[in-house]
Amino acid sequence: MSAVTTHDDAHHEDHPSGIMRWITTTNHKDIGTLYLWFSFTMFFVGGIMALVIRTELFMPGLQVVDPQFFNSMTTLHGLIMVFGAVMPAAVGLANWMIPMMIGAPDMALPRMNNWSFWILPFAGFMLVVTLLLPGGAPAGGWTMYPPLTLQTGDAFPFLIFSVHLLGMSSIMGSINIIATILNLRAPGMTLMKMPLFVWTWLITAFLLVAVMPVLAGAVTMMLTDKFFGTSFFTAAGGGDPVMFQHIFWFFGHPEVYIIVLPAFGVLSQIVPVFSRKPLFGYSSMVYATASIAFLSFIVWAHHMYTVGMPLAGQLYFMYATVLISVPTGVKVFNWTATMWRGSLTFETPMLFAIGSIILFTLGGFTGLMLGVAPADFQYHDTYFVVAHFHYTLVTGAVIGIMGGVYLWLPKWTGRMYDEKLGKIHFWLSMIGFNLTFFPQHFLGLAGMPRRIPDYALQFTDWNMLSSVGSYIFGFSQLILVYVVIKCIRGEGDKATDQVWEGAEGLEWTLPSPPPYHSFTTPPEVK
Amino acid sequence: MALTGRQSLFATLTGSLVAGQAMAVQPYNMPVGVTDTSRTLYDLHMMVFWVCVVIGVGVFAVMFYSIWKHRKSRGHKAATFHESTLVEFIWTVIPFAILIAITIPATKAMIDIEDTSDSDMTIKITGYQWKWHYDYLDDGVSFYSTLSTPRAEIYNEEPKNKNYLLQVDNEVVLPVNKKIRFLITGNDVIHAWWVPDLAVKRDAIPGFINEMWTRIEKPGVYRGQCAELCGRDHGFMPIVVRAVEQEEYDQWVAEKKASVAGAAPMAASPAVAAPSAVAGDPAEPAAVQVNNHGA
Numbered sequence: 001m002s003a004v005t006t007h008d009d010a011h012h013e014d015h016p017s018g019i020m021r022w023i024t025t026t027n028h029k030d031i032g033t034l035y036l037w038f039s040f041t042m043f044f045v046g047g048i049m050a051l052v053i054r055t056e057l058f059m060p061g062l063q064v065v066d067p068q069f070f071n072s073m074t075t076l077h078g079l080i081m082v083f084g085a086v087m088p089a090a091v092g093l094a095n096w097m098i099p100m101m102i103g104a105p106d107m108a109l110p111r112m113n114n115w116s117f118w119i120l121p122f123a124g125f126m127l128v129v130t131l132l133l134p135g136g137a138p139a140g141g142w143t144m145y146p147p148l149t150l151q152t153g154d155a156f157p158f159l160i161f162s163v164h165l166l167g168m169s170s171i172m173g174s175i176n177i178i179a180t181i182l183n184l185r186a187p188g189m190t191l192m193k194m195p196l197f198v199w200t201w202l203i204t205a206f207l208l209v210a211v212m213p214v215l216a217g218a219v220t221m222m223l224t225d226k227f228f229g230t231s232f233f234t235a236a237g238g239g240d241p242v243m244f245q246h247i248f249w250f251f252g253h254p255e256v257y258i259i260v261l262p263a264f265g266v267l268s269q270i271v272p273v274f275s276r277k278p279l280f281g282y283s284s285m286v287y288a289t290a291s292i293a294f295l296s297f298i299v300w301a302h303h304m305y306t307v308g309m310p311l312a313g314q315l316y317f318m319y320a321t322v323l324i325s326v327p328t329g330v331k332v333f334n335w336t337a338t339m340w341r342g343s344l345t346f347e348t349p350m351l352f353a354i355g356s357i358i359l360f361t362l363g364g365f366t367g368l369m370l371g372v373a374p375a376d377f378q379y380h381d382t383y384f385v386v387a388h389f390h391y392t393l394v395t396g397a398v399i400g401i402m403g404g405v406y407l408w409l410p411k412w413t414g415r416m417y418d419e420k421l422g423k424i425h426f427w428l429s430m431i432g433f434n435l436t437f438f439p440q441h442f443l444g445l446a447g448m449p450r451r452i453p454d455y456a457l458q459f460t461d462w463n464m465l466s467s468v469g470s471y472i473f474g475f476s477q478l479i480l481v482y483v484v485i486k487c488i489r490g491e492g493d494k495a496t497d498q499v500w501e502g503a504e505g506l507e508w509t510l511p512s513p514p515p516y517h518s519f520t521t522p523p524e525v526k
Numbered sequence: 527m528a529l530t531g532r533q534s535l536f537a538t539l540t541g542s543l544v545a546g547q548a549m550a551v552q553p554y555n556m557p558v559g560v561t562d563t564s565r566t567l568y569d570l571h572m573m574v575f576w577v578c579v580v581i582g583v584g585v586f587a588v589m590f591y592s593i594w595k596h597r598k599s600r601g602h603k604a605a606t607f608h609e610s611t612l613v614e615f616i617w618t619v620i621p622f623a624i625l626i627a628i629t630i631p632a633t634k635a636m637i638d639i640e641d642t643s644d645s646d647m648t649i650k651i652t653g654y655q656w657k658w659h660y661d662y663l664d665d666g667v668s669f670y671s672t673l674s675t676p677r678a679e680i681y682n683e684e685p686k687n688k689n690y691l692l693q694v695d696n697e698v699v700l701p702v703n704k705k706i707r708f709l710i711t712g713n714d715v716i717h718a719w720w721v722p723d724l725a726v727k728r729d730a731i732p733g734f735i736n737e738m739w740t741r742i743e744k745p746g747v748y749r750g751q752c753a754e755l756c757g758r759d760h761g762f763m764p765i766v767v768r769a770v771e772q773e774e775y776d777q778w779v780a781e782k783k784a785s786v787a788g789a790a791p792m793a794a795s796p797a798v799a800a801p802s803a804v805a806g807d808p809a810e811p812a813a814v815q816v817n818n819h820g821a
Contacts, residue, residue, distance in 0.1 A: 060690060061682045068758040141755050147732060148715040148757060235733015241716055242731060276598070278608040306718060306753075307729045308736035311640045315633060322625045326618060333617045336589050343604035344597045354593070358586060365578035372628065374635040375571045377727045378556050381718060381753040442554035447722040449753050452761030454680065456691045456749075461552040 035092030078142025103186025200265030263400030275342030352403030363391030384444025435469025653717030
């Protein structure tokens with residue numbers, strides 16, 4: 001993905017080439033590329049772990065792995081996908097697109113940008129290397145509840161420090177994004193003229209800055225409990241394991257909106273292009289995003305309905321939780337209204353966007369069901385929850401981000417991607433994903449708990465179907481690798497500046513690929 | 527007379543339909559259960575489900591209609607409208623009203639579930655890695671309950687029996703039609719006690735005691751599992767409740783007391799775990815200990 005460097009005006013680029021270019025780069029396009037490749041790699045690492053899980057669950061009985069290793073797989077799969085795949089992908093899109101969308105030459109803090117990225121491979125390595133340590137990798141779930149997580153062996157400090165590094169990367173990236181958006185917009189681009197993708201990232205960045213330190217606090221308290229004689233979370237010393245859950249989920253709930261809001265922003269970029277119609281209800285979309293973000297802070301204990309909260313707490317969190325469906329619904333309605341009476345075409349980005357909207361809505365419905373506190377007594381810690389969050393995280397965030405990749409690949413590389421392969425990738429993903437996760441609703445309702453490597457016989461058929469689906473979904477992602485590499489290697493039609501007939505915005509006024517430094521002079525925005 | 531080709535096909539199809547009915551359809555919904563609570567929660571679940579179905583069908587119908595009717599290839603030209611305060615208002619207020627309608631019965635159910643007063647008996651449940659301990663506080667009976675599925679079945683050396691992974695050595699026997707209060711805690715890490723047919727689930731947290739209740743209306747055997755990740759054998763510490771008429775329950779209590787001081791002999795380790803030595807009188811909670819579960 002090398003942006004052309006020789007088209008700059010009089011100035012020769014004084015940056016190194018080869019490996020040093022990538023190590024020392026402060027260029028938002030390069031750093032965006034680094035984030036995207038890193039996240040793509042981690043997506044496959046986490047994906048392989050998912051396949052290990054689904055292979056063991058293909059039939060009742062233990063065939064493939066030891067139960068302890070199985071728990072490590074579920075734990076690492078969650079941590080890697082959330083922190084190593086989805087979040088870096090969203091930051092990669094932000095780095096590439098935000099400066100171009102607001103008419104800025106680069107991010108506000110380009111050197112910090114470099115560090116924000118380069119922390120990540122170290123953090124990822126620290127996490128994955130625990131598989132080789134005595135005692136094995138962490139196996140207490142990505143949610144890391146004590147006291148169980150305190151039983152982790154030598155991997156424990158690696159887990160904590162990896163989480164710290166991941167958090168630091170996110171915080172630095174978010175500061176950069178906020179500073180960029182608030183300070184570097186081209187003249188004439190008021191806040192209410194910014195593309196929605198920029199808005200959703202602005203709001204997400206505030207969420208990140210607010211809650212990542214909270215996670216850091218929670219895991220540090222666990223660290224001191226383990227090594228320095230504190231008892232934050234052990235009852236024997238006067239502490240409370242449930243307090244960890246409160247602190248974790250105070251981070252954890254905003255975190256899931258951190259994951260999904262940038263993808264919502266991508267959807268808001270895609271749908272108008274292929275409807276040839278402006279986004280419906282621009283200000284509503286901004287207010288809805290802000291409402292979701294605000295509400296996300298005050299609902300955390302819906303992850304904890306079974307811990308033994310007082311009645312008033314259960315009721316409050318139920319009311320607050322179900323409220324989030326209102327602004328979320330507003331967004332879905334607005335995307336639909338954008339399509340309504342447009343002039344629709346269904347190139348790959350639009351397919352991904354529509355697939356995302358439909359399936360995320362299903363995830364939203366099960367989210368509403370889960371929010372109903374008494375009913376949650378039957379759903380909590382079952383596969384119903386697993387189905388819910390995969391429908392929201394995968395089809396909301398991952399599918400949305402993939403739509404963005406297809407939308408912007410021609411801009412980044414200067415070549416149209418292979419449309420036929422893109423469509424095949426889409427349909428195989430839809431079939432594979434739904435085969436994997438739809439039966440999991442049934443499994444949860446029928447009584448199958450989460451995080452178990454083996455199950456009673458009545459759960460066999462749905463598990464088998466789910467495992468078959470997971471292989472289809474997993475292997476079909478290789479198509480995307482091929483599509484991306486084909487584009488980078490220059491195969492495919494040359495892309496115009498605008499690329500797509502319905503595309504509007506500053507980024508679509510730049511050449512495809514854009515110059516290494518774009519908008520060195522700010523454009524005029526009317 | 528031999529069947530014609532078409533008759534033969536028909537016979538085959540109906541035959542497989544009938545055979546299909548004979549094989550149980552794998553369960554796909556929440557059980558209605560055998561308590562008032564479980565029925566209430568089932569109804570609540572189905573009500574919210576149907577609300578979601580109606581909304582979903584509505585929204586997707588609009589979307590699919592648009593995908594069909596408003597495509598460029600059909601020659602549809604794009605309109606230019608892009609906002610409407612009225613429409614935004616409507617599709618904010620109506621969902622809000624639906625939410626209120628949903629949370630009213632949910633509130634009532636929640637209040638009822640949390641009311642553990644006026645119970646007829648109390649049982650203390652303690653979660654261990656990886657088994658349950660039951661202490662009938664009123665009747666002086668206590669015992670451990672451990673998975674009894676043979677290791678050979680788990681490791682695929684023998685065919686799996688009907689209650690694979692949902693069977694224990696000592697079942698929790700309870701009388702029907704009595705309000706039973708559970709006090710639940712954990713010994714080492716957080717577990718959770720869950721029996722779907724009773725619609726009872728609560729976390730078992732070391733150092734804390736949670737309360738819940740049930741009133742079982744129908745005699746029978748009800749199986750559940752641990753519902754909070756608790757380590758290697760989280761999937762191998764099931765719960766079996768046997769609900770019986772009062773006389774049978776009294777008899778069981780008498781028998782349990784008559785056998786050695788109410789303590790079952792230390793059960794064999796769960797089929798797959800490394801043996802975990804838990805010694806001591808089960809009536810005394812084990813001292814908080816550091817379990818080295820590194821491996």
